[in-house]
Amino acid sequence: METKVLRSQLLELIRRTSCELPDDLIRALDKSRRKEKKGTTARYALDVMRENVDLARDKSQPLCQDTGTIICYVDLPKWITEKQFQSAYESAVKTATNKGFLRQNSVDSITGENSGTNLGPGSPAIHFHQASGKSLGVRMMLKGGGSENVSCQYSLPNNKLGAGRDIEGVRKCILDAVQNAQGKGCGPGILGVCIGSDRGSGFVAAKEQFFRQLDDTNDDKLLSKLEKKLLKQANTLGIGPMGFGGETTLMGIKICARNRVPASFFVSISYMCWAYRRNGFLLTESGKINRWLYEGK
Amino acid sequence: MILEAPFTEEKLRKLKLGDVVEITGLIYTGRDAVHKYLHDGNKPPVDLKDSIIYHCGPVVVKEKGEWVVKAAGPTTSIREEPYQGPLMEQYGIRGVIGKGGMGSKTLAACKKVGACYFHAIGGAAQVLAEKVVKVSDVHLLNEFGSPEAVWEFQVVKFPVVVTMDSHGKSLHAKVENASAKALAQLV
Numbered sequence: 367m368e369t370k371v372l373r374s375q376l377l378e379l380i381r382r383t384s385c386e387l388p389d390d391l392i393r394a395l396d397k398s399r400r401k402e403k404k405g406t407t408a409r410y411a412l413d414v415m416r417e418n419v420d421l422a423r424d425k426s427q428p429l430c431q432d433t434g435t436i437i438c439y440v441d442l443p444k445w446i447t448e449k450q451f452q453s454a455y456e457s458a459v460k461t462a463t464n465k466g467f468l469r470q471n472s473v474d475s476i477t478g479e480n481s482g483t484n485l486g487p488g489s490p491a492i493h494f495h496q497a498s499g500k501s502l503g504v505r506m507m508l509k510g511g512g513s514e515n516v517s518c519q520y521s522l523p524n525n526k527l528g529a530g531r532d533i534e535g536v537r538k539c540i541l542d543a544v545q546n547a548q549g550k551g552c553g554p555g556i557l558g559v560c561i562g563s564d565r566g567s568g569f570v571a572a573k574e575q576f577f578r579q580l581d582d583t584n585d586d587k588l589l590s591k592l593e594k595k596l597l598k599q600a601n602t603l604g605i606g607p608m609g610f611g612g613e614t615t616l617m618g619i620k621i622c623a624r625n626r627v628p629a630s631f632f633v634s635i636s637y638m639c640w641a642y643r644r645n646g647f648l649l650t651e652s653g654k655i656n657r658w659l660y661e662g663k
Numbered sequence: 664m665i666l667e668a669p670f671t672e673e674k675l676r677k678l679k680l681g682d683v684v685e686i687t688g689l690i691y692t693g694r695d696a697v698h699k700y701l702h703d704g705n706k707p708p709v710d711l712k713d714s715i716i717y718h719c720g721p722v723v724v725k726e727k728g729e730w731v732v733k734a735a736g737p738t739t740s741i742r743e744e745p746y747q748g749p750l751m752e753q754y755g756i757r758g759v760i761g762k763g764g765m766g767s768k769t770l771a772a773c774k775k776v777g778a779c780y781f782h783a784i785g786g787a788a789q790v791l792a793e794k795v796v797k798v799s800d801v802h803l804l805n806e807f808g809s810p811e812a813v814w815e816f817q818v819v820k821f822p823v824v825v826t827m828d829s830h831g832k833s834l835h836a837k838v839e840n841a842s843a844k845a846l847a848q849l850v
């Protein structure tokens with residue numbers, strides 16, 4: 367594939383991710399709106415969000431001005447190298463920033479200087495995997511700062527919560543995290559959770575949960591049950607959209623489990639705001655988009 | 664409910680927790696840099712008496728010689744907690760728009776001067792940008808850069824919710840207490 371073609375397809379992926387809320391999230395927002403009574407502030411907040419979704423798509427402008435940390439997962443087939451992909455992707459990120467699909471959001475942590483291009487050490491973040499098929503698979507998400515700030519990690523046992531090293535302990539941590547976040551992560555939120563692993567990989571796995579369809583079912587029966595139960599319980603807390611109070615505190619919880627060392631038991635919880643920007647596509651070697659991954663049902 | 668300029672104490676005292684309000688008139692953006700600048704004793708670039716400050720780092724571009732707002736959602740307010748209360752009292756600021764709510768110092772200042780904290784919908788950058796019908800001026804642009812500058816926004820029916828009122832009440836505290844009680848039932 368010509369580099370030019372790859373660059374322009376990646377630019378389109380970034381544009382869509384920033385300006386268009388995926389269909390599964392729109393369905394969830396609409397479902398939440400039906401749950402909140404007309405005339406309440408909760409319903410009002412959800413209505414404004416819904417209006418914002420249509421406006422951003424029609425104007426092809428970012429849903430939220432915080433276009434967040436740029437995270438991308440790549441399934442790399444044999445016909446392209448990591449280097450080739452990275453160079454095309456970085457150039458697409460730069461162009462997207464110039465065009466205003468991405469805000470100038472990458473700051474040197476020591477000097478505070480903004481690179482102005484979203485490029486810099488660790489930015490944008492790319493995770494490579496080998497593809498099993500012939501297509502190039504690219505999935506990306508934009509993770510906003512406000513929601514990232516309320517994400518958190520617990521180490522079990524936790525005496526304060528009375529949380530032991532078992533599923534019941536995990537449940538207590540997750541509900542505590544929702545209580546601490548209140549509306550500050552721009553809820554109704556969606557949680558990605560990893561039980562186990564180490565501190566670093568735990569958060570990576572927790573964030574990877576956001577690539578699941580919101581209305582899917584967990585393959586693991588026990589985790590699937592836990593997801594459903596926790597979603598119900600979290601929504602009895604009454605925190606509501608933006609923390610205004612209401613029925614919808616969360617729109618989803620996605621949980622995975624990873625092995626841990628006997629000495630550690632971490633629960634890593636990533637909070638995603640309602641402006642849940644993620645998208646992805648499969649690209650053929652000739653540069654054609656095979657399929658958008660989150661379109662339709 | 665509609666709140667139209669001038670933003671007098673009388674009008675603000677009437678607003679109560681949970682009111683959905685549409686603001687029409689001139690408001691000023693201001694975030695971290697400006698709050699610190701004023702708190703350090705520098706003179707405000709505009710008259711802040713009966714004003715509304717919006718915690719927002721907007722995306723503004725010049726099109727055909729005019730400033731046009733491309734995105735204008737709220738930013739997290741709590742960062743201004745050390746400065747907001749004293750500035751409200753010193754200059755008679757009548758309202759603050761932001762997200763996430765503020766603390767007890769600001770709540771006390773709201774009560775004292777007769778002001779409100781208005782919560783805008785986080786993430787609704789496009790809906791809110793549409794409500795800015797005109798950018799009439801900008802101050803401290805060279806000093807602080809575009810997101811931190813003081814922009815004069817003429818807004819029409821800018822949608823917000825009163826989450827801290829001038830009677831000492833905070834929706835944030837109320838919701839947090841209620842959810843803590845509900846949580847105690849679950850764990």
Ligand code: SF4
Pocket residue numbers: 430431432433434509510511512513514551552639640641736737785786787
């Ligand atoms: S948390 Fe999400 S919706 Fe809220 S301001 Fe940040 S990116 Fe936007």
